Amino acid sequence: MHAFATLFTALDASTATSDKVAALRRYFAQARPEDAAWAVYFLAGGKLRQVVPTGVLRALACAEAGVPEWLFEESYQAVGDLAETIAHVLPPAGQLGEPLGLAEWIEHRLLPLRGLPPEEQARRVASYWRELDTTGRFLLTKLIGGGFRVGVSKLLVQRALAEHAELDAKRVAQRMMGYTDGRSTPSAARYLALLAPAAPAQEGEQRAPDDAGQPYPFFLAHQLEGDAADFEARLGPPERWLVEWKFDGIRAQIVKRAGRVWIWSRGEDLITERFPEIVALAQPLPDGTVLDGELVVWQDERPAPFALLQQRIGRLKLTKKVLGDAPVNFIAYDLLEWQGVDWRAQPHTARRQQLEQVLADSRMQLSPMVQAADWPALAELRIESRERGVEGFMLKQRDAAYGTGRTKSSGTWWKWKIEPMTADGVLVYAQRGHGRRASVYTDYTFAVWNRQPADAAEAQAVLDAIARREPAQPGALQLVPFAKAYSGLTDAEFAEVDRVIRANTLEKFGPVRSVKPTLVFELGFEGIQRSPRHKSGIATRFPRMLRIRHDKPLWEADTLQTLEALIHG
Structure with a gap:
């Protein structure tokens, strides 16, 4: 925990990207794999489900600090963060405890708290607080409450890991897809797999059974603002761009390998079981196929409001009625892998052409292209967006590769959304x-x-x-x-x-x-x-x-x- 607290302090103390990457590299260079596995999980956005109720933490903090509840509440209102308030009001630590690793803290101390009687939870948490300094108490309380956040992006974590292991950052980014999925516990083996030496160039063609469902990092779009009259000077003629309607659904990748289908959301959640009808549509795809697109409720030959899809997601059981009331289709708009080969470096026009062939006999929908003489004409079409049940346009450079995250290094995607x-x-x-x-x-x-x-x-x-x-x-x-x-x-x-x-x-x-x-x-x-x-x-x-x-x-x-x-x- 001490090493992770030192890393947190370093990340929190600087806004410089180079300083953050250097701090991460120092941590990865000295951390045990089992500890680094959990550190990557938290830094990349993973969260534990709350293990101790907030009420127990508040009452315990008041008791340990010897302050009345009203004073604690006033302090909380001034500070604005529960974990920070608790860390400040607790009395100074006595003899610090033995330096345990992050993995031991999480697996042998924090996770076993869940489900214990409140009295036993309070007793254990109090003893843990007494072992830690102020920063350690803050981090521990954040982790207990499931609210840990730090000022570092997932891309920076991937970059630091790539530099530490002397790997391509894109390869590390792909390996990290799904790493924070709550159904998979971080482990030394999973962490070391992130750092494994690169295989030969054809690595994508042969995948082990345990990583056959691995998706690719999503390429994200930038918001396009301004007047269409200025787009010619800024973006060039519309002919340089593939223009599609922007659907309001769940961004997802369909992965078909080893005879199985996986569906991943942009949030890196594995959502296969939530969409059995999409699994059925994807099953005929050849092995070694990965598609990027949008999950959308489709009714009366048009996309339905997102609220209907949201209701569908919230259902614990997918009955025939639920499936019938909110039928979902997959609107495909990019091909990331074909016949086991990574196609992301291919120009977008080539990927689109191959995608059209892949879906020629499929019941999946292909995202329709939009064409107009100039930018003002496209602006006129964009006015129809709400009537069509979409959010505006997506603009994608014809010759661009498929990038990683919200980057312009491989070309640019723009989302030209309608006014709110x-x-x-x-x-x-x-x-x-x-x-x-x-x-x-x-x-x-x-x-x-x-x-x-x-x-x-x-x-x-x-x-x-x-x-x-x-x-x-x-x-x-x-x-x-x-x-x-x-x-x-x-x-x-x-x-x-x-x-x-x-x-x-x-x-x-x-x-x-x-x-x-x-x-x-x-x-x-x-x-x-x-x-x-x-x-x-x-x-x-x-x-x-x-x-x-x-x-x-x-x-x-x-x-x-x-x-x-x-x-x-």
Whole structure:
């Protein structure tokens, strides 16, 4: 644990990429394989399921520090992070314990905590805290709660491993695909497999049974902003690009090798069993085939809203009714491997041509190409996106190779998305942020009117009643919460809103403050659908703040009827 804490401190102390890579290389050079296996897992985004309830940790910290609960809560509100608060309030460590490795901490101490009685969990965690310094306590509590994060990207971890083992970073990236899947425990053998010497050039043609299902790292797109009139100068003529509709589904790879089919999500989750109909479609593919594409619910000859796919994913059992209500297809748009050979270095046009041949007799769908005379003409077609059930366009360089992650070294993919849906909402609740924004209220809840106010006076009467803390009357005019957002503003704007929140707080509910309605915000979101789980009956997808509407009086904020109209298009 000490070595991992030293690495964490080094990564957290610098923003320079070279310093982070150097710190990682130093760690990998001296760490035991079993410890490095867990370090790579956490650094690459893997998380443990919470092993001790938060309530147990809070009560234990109060007892160990000898502070009342209210003082701990005030400290937590000031710090903004539970693990950091606990690490600071605990008394100084006495005699530090024996230096155990990270693997021993995880496998023999943390994981056995799950399922123990709360009293036994508290006893063991208290003894562990007493063995560690402040940084070690912070990391241990983060790992116990399943909330470990550090300022290093997966690409940097792959780069450091590649330099340490003198391998191509792309090879390491491919080997790491699926490494953080929760169903596979990190081990020395898995870590050493990441560092194994490169096989001959034809390695892709012969795979051992234990890695036959290995996917490739996904190539990610950059957001394209600006006016289409400027694209000619920035991107050249449209003929240089393959243009496709951007589907709103789950990015996935289908891997067919050794007579089996694997389906991987972009998040590196193995999701094969969730999509039996796609497995059936992929089974006829020849061994040594890997496809990149999108899993989409397809109804009435068009893509259905993502919300339907989300409901399907949440089902524990895939009954015939579930499969029938949300039929999924795979929209293929790239060929990564064919006949066991890696095709990613081939030009996109060559990969596309071969993909068309591969799927000539398949019931899988091929992503349709979009053509237009110029960029303004494409912009006109893009307006049809919502009507078609898509999010805009994908632009892919014709001669580009298939890269790794969000990089421009192999060419570029752009996502030219349609403008978000918008609504004007009133700020009604606020909560402090995390990290560097822990002392500022940055997480907001917004409301709309349940109907259009007759005039400013009627709306003001409701606002006055809220200020007096009077509950809303059934059937009367009221503000109904419908969305939460925490991004989109500058630091200066967050500071401005924070001052308004503090001056207009009505009540406190733990970390949340109810706020006297004072500000209107324009919110943007990618999708909207009905939701019986929300008081408003409506849920938005990826809401964020576009601007503060200082120009708009509260009584002119939007209504539930406005949101209903967006649902109906």
